[in-house]
Amino acid sequence: MSGRxxxxxxxxxxxxxxxxxxxxxxxxxxxxxxxxxxxxFWEFDGIAVYPAFTWANYAEVxxxxxxxxxxxxxxxxxxxxxxxxxxxxxxxxxxxxFHVRNLxxxxxxxxxxxxxxxTSNVIRMVSWIPFLGREGLxxxxxxxxxxxxxxxxxxxxxDFAVVLTYIHLFTLFMIVPIFNSMAKINPNLxxxxxxxxxxxxxxxxxxIIPLSKTGIALGSIFVVTLVMGxxxxxxxxxxGQSASVVSAMKNNIDQLYYPVASAMAVxxxxxxxxxxxxxxxxxxxxxxxxx
Amino acid sequence: xxxxxxxxxxxxxxxxxDLLKSAxxxxxxxxGSGVIGAPMIWAQNIKxxxxxxxxxSYSVIADITExxxxxxxxxxxxxxxxxxxxxxxxxxxxxxxxxADLEFWGLQKVYRSxxxxxxxxxxxKMWGDMTPLMRDGKNFDGSDMSRQGTxxxxxxxxxxxxxxxxxxxxxGLATAMPTIYNADTLGIRPDLVGREISTWAELFNPxxxxxxxxxxxxxxxxxxxxxxxxxxxxxxxxxKGNMTREEIDKTIDALIALKKGGQFRAFWSTxxxxxxxxxxxxxxxxxxxxPAVTAVKSRNxxxxxxxxxxxxxxxxxxxxxxxxxxxxxxEAAYEYLNWYLTxxxxxxxxxxxxxxxxxxxxxxxxxxxxxxxxxxxxxxTEDIKDPYGNIMDKAGAYRDGGSFEQRMGNIAxxxxxxxxxxxxxxxxxxxxxx
Numbered sequence: 001m002s003g004r005x006x007x008x009x010x011x012x013x014x015x016x017x018x019x020x021x022x023x024x025x026x027x028x029x030x031x032x033x034x035x036x037x038x039x040x041f042w043e044f045d046g047i048a049v050y051p052a053f054t055w056a057n058y059a060e061v062x063x064x065x066x067x068x069x070x071x072x073x074x075x076x077x078x079x080x081x082x083x084x085x086x087x088x089x090x091x092x093x094x095x096x097x098f099h100v101r102n103l104x105x106x107x108x109x110x111x112x113x114x115x116x117x118x119t120s121n122v123i124r125m126v127s128w129i130p131f132l133g134r135e136g137l138x139x140x141x142x143x144x145x146x147x148x149x150x151x152x153x154x155x156x157x158x159d160f161a162v163v164l165t166y167i168h169l170f171t172l173f174m175i176v177p178i179f180n181s182m183a184k185i186n187p188n189l190x191x192x193x194x195x196x197x198x199x200x201x202x203x204x205x206x207x208i209i210p211l212s213k214t215g216i217a218l219g220s221i222f223v224v225t226l227v228m229g230x231x232x233x234x235x236x237x238x239x240g241q242s243a244s245v246v247s248a249m250k251n252n253i254d255q256l257y258y259p260v261a262s263a264m265a266v267x268x269x270x271x272x273x274x275x276x277x278x279x280x281x282x283x284x285x286x287x288x289x290x291x
Numbered sequence: 292x293x294x295x296x297x298x299x300x301x302x303x304x305x306x307x308x309d310l311l312k313s314a315x316x317x318x319x320x321x322x323g324s325g326v327i328g329a330p331m332i333w334a335q336n337i338k339x340x341x342x343x344x345x346x347x348s349y350s351v352i353a354d355i356t357e358x359x360x361x362x363x364x365x366x367x368x369x370x371x372x373x374x375x376x377x378x379x380x381x382x383x384x385x386x387x388x389x390x391a392d393l394e395f396w397g398l399q400k401v402y403r404s405x406x407x408x409x410x411x412x413x414x415x416k417m418w419g420d421m422t423p424l425m426r427d428g429k430n431f432d433g434s435d436m437s438r439q440g441t442x443x444x445x446x447x448x449x450x451x452x453x454x455x456x457x458x459x460x461x462x463g464l465a466t467a468m469p470t471i472y473n474a475d476t477l478g479i480r481p482d483l484v485g486r487e488i489s490t491w492a493e494l495f496n497p498x499x500x501x502x503x504x505x506x507x508x509x510x511x512x513x514x515x516x517x518x519x520x521x522x523x524x525x526x527x528x529x530x531k532g533n534m535t536r537e538e539i540d541k542t543i544d545a546l547i548a549l550k551k552g553g554q555f556r557a558f559w560s561t562x563x564x565x566x567x568x569x570x571x572x573x574x575x576x577x578x579x580x581x582p583a584v585t586a587v588k589s590r591n592x593x594x595x596x597x598x599x600x601x602x603x604x605x606x607x608x609x610x611x612x613x614x615x616x617x618x619x620x621x622e623a624a625y626e627y628l629n630w631y632l633t634x635x636x637x638x639x640x641x642x643x644x645x646x647x648x649x650x651x652x653x654x655x656x657x658x659x660x661x662x663x664x665x666x667x668x669x670x671x672t673e674d675i676k677d678p679y680g681n682i683m684d685k686a687g688a689y690r691d692g693g694s695f696e697q698r699m700g701n702i703a704x705x706x707x708x709x710x711x712x713x714x715x716x717x718x719x720x721x722x723x724x725x
Contacts, residue, residue, distance in 0.1 A: 046712075047382050047404050066721040073724055134573050153501055157557050157573070239557025239568075240507040241550070243724035251509060251716055254375035256382060256400070260713075 033269070040262035047256050057263035066248070067264070071271065074244045077159075077234070078227040081166040085223050086216060088167070089174030093215070094208070097182040113175055116168070125165050125233055132156040157239030165237045170226055174219035181215030182208070217283035221276055228272050340365040340623040345372050345380065346392025349582065349643065350471055350608045354678065355636050363630055365623050381406055381613075390624055391611045393467065396441045396510065396706045398609060402466050403455040408614045409464035414625050417632040417649050418468075424699055425469035425607060425648045427461060431700050440514065440532020440707035443469055443607045467609025468628050469648040471640050474603035474698040477515075478569060478579030482593045491515075491601050492522035494576055500554055504568055504577035507558035509719035510708055513539075514604055515578045516546055518703065522601050532707030539711060543718040547725045558723060562586075569594055581644040584691070585683050598692035602703030641665045642678040646695060668694030 040057055043050045061067050092113065100106045116124060131137045132155040139151040154160055185208065193203045231246035245268050252261040344351050348371040356367040372380065374397045381391055385406035393401070401407070412418050423429040428444030430436050438445070448458040449466050457466065479488050484499075494503055494515070505512045517531040517538075526541055528534060534542065549555065556574050559565045566586045568574040579596065587594035610631065616624055630636075637653025640646075642661065647653035654662050663669035668690060675684040684690075692698045709715055 047378075047401055060717075064717055064721075066717060066724060069721065069724045129567070130571075133571050135571055153556075235507075235560060236564075239504075239564075239573075240560060240723065241555065241557060243720055248720040248724070251720055253379075255509075255708075255712060255716055256378055257713060257716070 036262045036265050039259055040266050042259050044257070044259045049258060057259045060260060061263045061267060067267070070243055070245045070248050073242060074228055077163060077166065077244070078224050080163045081170060081227050082220055082223050084163070084167045085171045085174040086220070088171050089178050089219055090212070090216070092171075092175050093179040093182050093212075096179060097185075110179065113172060117172055121169060122232075124169060125236060128161065128165055128168070128237070129156065132161060157237070157241055159238065159242060161237040162234055162242060165233050166227055166230075169233070170223050173222035173226065174216075177218035177222075178212055178215035181212045185211045213283050214285055217279050217285055220279055224275055224279075225272055228268065228275075336619060337365050337623060340620055342367045342389040342620065342624055342627060343370060343387065344368065344390040344392065344610075344627075345370045345377055345388045346608065346610075347371065347374055347377070347394070349580075349640075349645070350392040352639070355639055358635055359627060359630050362635075363623075363626055367627060385613055386615060388613050389616055389620065390627070391613060392470070392608050393611055394706060395443045395446055395467075395607050395609060396708045398467055398611065399441050399446045399457075400708050402446065402449075402457070402611075405455050406614050407466065407611045408616065409449050409452060409466055410468050410610075410612055410628065412463045412465050414629075415465075415468055415632070416629055417652070420649050420651065421469065421632075422646075422648055422650055425472065431696050437602070437605075437702050437704055439528075439530045439703065440605075440705035442705050443472070443609070447609070465609075467611040468631070469607055469609045470631060470636075471645040471647065472605065472607030472699070473581055473645045474605050474692070474702055475578075475580060476599055476603050476692065477576055477597055478565075478584050478587070479595050479597050480569060480572065480575045480593065481595050483572060483575040488576065488597050489600055490522045491518040491599050492524075494519040495523060495549055495554060497552075497554075499576050500552070501556055502573075502575045503555055504557045504559055504565070504574045505555060506565070506578040507560045507723070509716050510712065511604075511706055512558065512578065513542060513715060513719065514704060514706070517542055518601060518604065520545055522599075531704045533709045534711065534715070536711055536714060539709075539715050539718055543722050546722050550722065550725055585644065585677065589677075589681060589683055596691040598698065598701075602701045603692075603698060604704055604706065605699070605702035606706040639678050642676065644690075646699065650695065664688075664690055666695045668697060 039049065041053050041055075043052045043054045043056070096106055096109055100109060129136075133139070134151045134153065134156070136156065138155060139148075142148045143151065189207055189211075190203055193207050198206065229246060231244055231250055234242055234244040235247050245264065249261045249264050249268075252258075252264070342365070344356060344367055351369045351371050353369050356369040360367050374394045377388075377391060377393060378397050378401050380388055381393070381401045382404045385404075391407070398407075418426070423433075424431075424436065425443050425447070428436050428438075428442050436442055444461070446457050447465055447467065447469070448460070448462045449456065449464050450458045450462060452464065458464075477488075477491065477494060483502075493499065494505075505515055513534075514531050517526070517528055517534070520526045520542060521528055521531070525545060526538070528538055557564075557568055559568060559577075562580065562583055565577065565579055565583045568577065569579070569583070569587045570590055570592050581596055584594050584596040610628060612621070612624055612628075632647075632649045632652060634647075634649075634652030634656040637647030637649060638656035638661075641653050641657055642665070644665070646666075650666065654666055657665065660672045661675065664671045664675050664684070671684060671686050671688050673686045674682045675688070677683045
């Protein structure tokens, strides 16, 4: 195949191979993104948008203290979720890889982790509501057990409920990549470390974590982007009492204020890109994957 | 008159005689004005006409369009869409809609897109019978209604076919044909509140701390909040439906303080959220819509749509014709608009708690018991059923808030979009994220 080339002498095959993906990326990602960027610079009068260049939309978004509050709130969710999903993801993967010796049991348990994902996101989210509510299962349990007298309001329609739901929804995105990179660790390395006198904690810290960081990084990218782009979970689980960047964007879109929403979207994309870049700076995923 | 015979052959029901007459008259008018050159073709083709009616779920109802399609002989396709989505469609994809059921505040916002054409008042036969509440903005006793917010008459008329401005006084061209309207108030759980509630101020009463909710549609939520703040005596508004920046600031600051103090349990965005909040006892007093109260009641949970002394927040929906409608389709649309006011639809939506723009035809299509309960504020003599036959109130019960006159006659402000809307949304986002 490598012998075939275009008349100019350059090989054609690689371009053909990349063409389908390039086409999809261009039409499904490129064009919409360019449209959003373009729209964020256009003028509008309340309902119609005019193709004239203006900074007004960015001025409005950047000068408003709400923007900072919104980004901080969203980043807080992202950070808390990342922390919890990494801990859970790492522990689960560690158990699956190093404690379950039988491959079949290992695969079986791994599949078990995916069972909650057989239903829709919405159902998994909404099912928390009757459980956590004021007259919900958990509160009545605590009251009957005599642990509390008044139902705990903080369980539902709160930041707690939002983060809990995120963790429930997104932990699998952490487990899978970490499991994958841990499974690649050569058991000889651990034996060698043990022979050299390393304590289990040292093995964990100096061998397993460094070798799993590709998985942690990949999982982090999934979790961070998912949380940053969400508005539905925040709206439902906080009972509308908290806002995320995207939920504020939706309020603008509902009132046809597309350019302001676009400016906000561009800002969000920039922030997420920076975060992903930072993660990639820490871990060279390409090099690690090629390993 | 060959067109009439052709139409008749396509007819299925006895009640079509009047419609046939009007159809023939319309044909005549069309021929006279030279719009349609060949009435025979029109008569045969009307069966092929399909009209897409798009609007919110409480206005565009499949049962109604089915009945209309059967009566009229052409097809009306219902499509539901929130007012916010519908506004976007009217502006950006006008060709996907033929008839838009817009709330008046939505109409206020999108009419100047130029994608709607005015309804010729002379072509609506019952325009003269329409309630002055909608048609002229006059109350039952002939006095002016509250002009706070988008009083329908403010956006109901336009000067010319090409104008995208609203006329100050009634003209022969309407931006929409008013259809349904109602008076909104707070919903309460009488069993959990345990005492009389008579003022909007109770929404912010510390007694119900952590047990209240507001609707998270900024333009409506802020008005409910304004009603409560004004009732508490904290603020006095020039126009709650069109606040100044200063008024918006004061309102949002007060709301942020209340939120930080834990007054609210939630801000709901959808109908079912409001129902579940109330039914689960998470909330005992909140912004609510009439059918949501009905939905809570139908679960055998007590819920009252409490009339309050400061009055109601009113809203209304009108049917608008899209600009691209012409010829046959436009005539069909007018036939449909005329059918809408003849009573079947009015009775149907009365059973959902809404009023019709021509109340007398709606009343004529209700039973005596229903008429007494829904319109006259009388005790039900037998069980009251919703449009689908489910029992929603028992014999002996009264409608919350009383009669048509008591409820619609006491509107304090109307759902609206403010001039400072953009600023308000920004501050509302701040409130929600605080």
